Amino acid sequence: MNMGRRWIMTLGLVFGLALMPLSALAEGETPATNATTLTVQTHTSSEAVTQLGVLKGDGQGVTDAYLGKTTTRLQAAILMLRLIGKEQEALDYMGTDTFADAADAGKASQPVLAYLKNNPTYGWGGTGTGNFEPNAAITAQQIYKVMLESLNYRSGTDFAFKDTIVFATEQGIYRAAGASPFTNRDLSTVLAETLQATPKGGMHALLHELVGKNIVTADNGKLLEGLRIDVRQTADGASYLTDGKGMALYLFTKDMADLSSCQGTCLTNWPVAYSDQLIVPDGLDAKDFGAFVRTDGGKQLTYQGWPLYYFNKDAKAGDVNGEGANDVWFLVKHPFYTIGLGTDAKIANYLVDSSGRSLYYFDKDPIGKSVCEGNCLANWPVFHADSIVVPKGLKTEDFGEITRSDGIKQTTFKGYPLYYVAQDTKRGDLKGQAVGDIWFAVNPSTFAGTTAGKDTPAPVVTEKAVVEMKENSFTPTVLTVKAETTIEFINRDDMKHNAVAVDGSFKTELLEKGQSATIKLDTPGTYEYFCEPHKSFMKGTIIVQ
Structure with a gap:
């Protein structure tokens, strides 16, 4: 996993125990549910x-x-x-x-x-x-x-x-x-x-x-008798897992709390993948694969805790007809999702980390800032991903990063910080949902910002604004200006940065430390932008009024 988790302060024993399932997931074990885990012999080539x-x-x-x-x-x-x-x-x-x-x-x-x-x-x-x-x-x-x-x-x-x-x-x-x-x-x-x-x-x-x-x-000859796992690319260049015949492997977001949630007709359309022995390419970690016994008695493979399926409408190698189906079926990407989706009957789809742990927003946070500090963080640790890999339907540009007042980086969604809750101890837990009527799981389809963000709009700059490129972030991450305001980008880092609009409306040259470049936006609208050399994590937004 390419996940960077940072826990802000040393927590007590209770919180440490609450996080134990996460360490198990990091080693590729099937998460604790009512399912019986199985041993899969896995070797790299x-x-x-x-x-x-x-x-x-x-x-x-x-x-x-x-x-x-x-x-x-x-x-x-x-x-x-x-x-x-x-x-x-x-x-x-x-x-x-x-x-x-x-x-x-x-x-x-x-x-x-x-x-x-x-x-x-x-x-x-x-x-x-x-x-x-x-x-x-x-x-x-x-x-x-x-x-x-x-x-x-x-x-x-x-x-x-x-x-x-x-x-x-x-x-x-x-x-x-x-x-x-x-x-x-x-x-x-x-x-x-x-x-x-x-x-x-x-x-x-x-x-x-x-x-x-x-x-x-003869004994060693059995080493290559298992199911081969390969990595293949879609037409747009995204890498995903297949079996040795090139048939795509999928995950099901409704498996969040119950690994056997696909039953009956579902299994007819989405047959399970299973073998007690795997051969995986050297780019994959053998420990990320596991298996479990389903409630119907069948056996199924898992990858980073997610049950693996085929799609019966994929007729040949390279077919990915199940990608994004009903917003609950997704290819198993490589590198794996750093931010994914879970599905709950009440909340619908909601954001989770790569191992399936729920992510939350704080309704008191203004855009681009966290006001959860001190004891708050003991209960609501920050979430941070080193890179952004998301399923179909989510936009990487909706995710950004802030540097908190304590110097810790925190991933944001549409400008708002994301958190865990200490009481969630396994995948599928949603114990932070609606706590105090200020903490909520993030439904990406309906989330439109926090109450604090709507009540306290960002200050509007009317003449000149400065965006600093420092610590691999744009500061401020979100900037609101009047049309025709001059915006100056200044690089404070040792490495080169630039600013490139997602829609192509502007692009600065690569700036050395101490160098700057200016732009002026005349047309009202929201301009998402990124640093070309660090596109996966260095992003910002300019709102022109």
């Missing part, structure tokens, strides 16, 4: 291929540092030999006819190069100049050619080299096709999908063949 012994790393093993290195031609060649059961034969090779630059490979690997030189059918004929270039970086196209040949497909016969990626995709191996530069982390992805693919003319996956040749043990 790099963990699986390492345990299989297919990816062996360097002298330190398969470390993060190793995974971050660029994959070389020699690595790719050795891996191909490993996958076809010829690695040891190559290491033991005694021939001396080899490539001119074989010494660059290191003494232990030199027999491999001689073996490849004398076995051209494996497709490693060198660079055409008598060299092999063992330490040169390999491209995604080249590594997929190697993997296809490991699956008994031949370049020039089964596919043309220029069509490698297209042909590989047809065989179900494509997940690192866009990687550049190509790293060992990408290599682990390619290895995992290649081991799950069926060789040309074969009846079983390549992994099963390796088990049959005793290259991989």
Whole structure:
């Protein structure tokens, strides 16, 4: 999760206990409900291929540092030999006819190069100049050619080299096709999908063949038998989770308090996703996945506490027909939502954090400011998100940030600060709703500001206004001016900032520390704007009267 929670003061034991379910959620466990949790064995691609012994790393093993290195031609060649059961034969090779630059490979690997030189059918004929270039970086196209040949497909016969990626995709191996530069982390992805693919003319996956040749043990061979989780992109570039066949995964906002709220016809339209074993890409945290037993006895996967579903009107990979359905069904985005929606029978949709904990507004807060301080904060801790990722139907520009008088940052909705309540101890709790008739859950469709915000409008500037760019925020966040007022933006930070209107009506240059730029708005209206380098969290509003 890309969430930044800041609790303003040290709370007592009771409040600490109240927050314990949140720490569990942060570790990817299913939240406490009446459901029985299940154990799901989850591995990343790099963990699986390492345990299989297919990816062996360097002298330190398969470390993060190793995974971050660029994959070389020699690595790719050795891996191909490993996958076809010829690695040891190559290491033991005694021939001396080899490539001119074989010494660059290191003494232990030199027999491999001689073996490849004398076995051209494996497709490693060198660079055409008598060299092999063992330490040169390999491209995604080249590594997929190697993997296809490991699956008994031949370049020039089964596919043309220029069509490698297209042909590989047809065989179900494509997940690192866009990687550049190509790293060992990408290599682990390619290895995992290649081991799950069926060789040309074969009846079983390549992994099963390796088990049959005793290259991989039968027990380890089970590591890649689970459901694959992938990340795919929508037409507008948003990333979301799918299964290994590319079918979209969804969450249901009515599952907020009862994980089994989808019943009967609902399940016909939205079948559950489940497997007791998962393979996830390295960009996802395996601990975010879990499972539970539904009240109907079925089993269902969860992601960050949210039950996962398919949509029966998604007919093929890439279909996302369920996105935003009835304002309660949403794709499981990656990165995951930092602000999401829950659904309650009385309140309808309301804002929650990524783990499903309810968010509230304080009716005494004016726009752009929090008046909840001291003891108030012990009961109503501030909510802060480092970045804004929201479901379809919510606008990222409606969310902003203020720097409180105590220096703590707080996320806002339409200019008004957002809070938790200490009494909410699990997802679905709404114990802060209507407390004192001044604290309320936030229904984004109906929220129009607080009573204090309406009673005390922001002062109107008539001649010149100054907006400071400091601590990665615009101050003031909301500015009200008369038409034709000169507005000066001044950067107080060490990093560069600018101001860009969402509707394109103005854009300043990137300002160094101490530099300023001025604009003048003639047309009344509300102008949302942001800093281009820090768009996800540095936003402001200018109201022109």
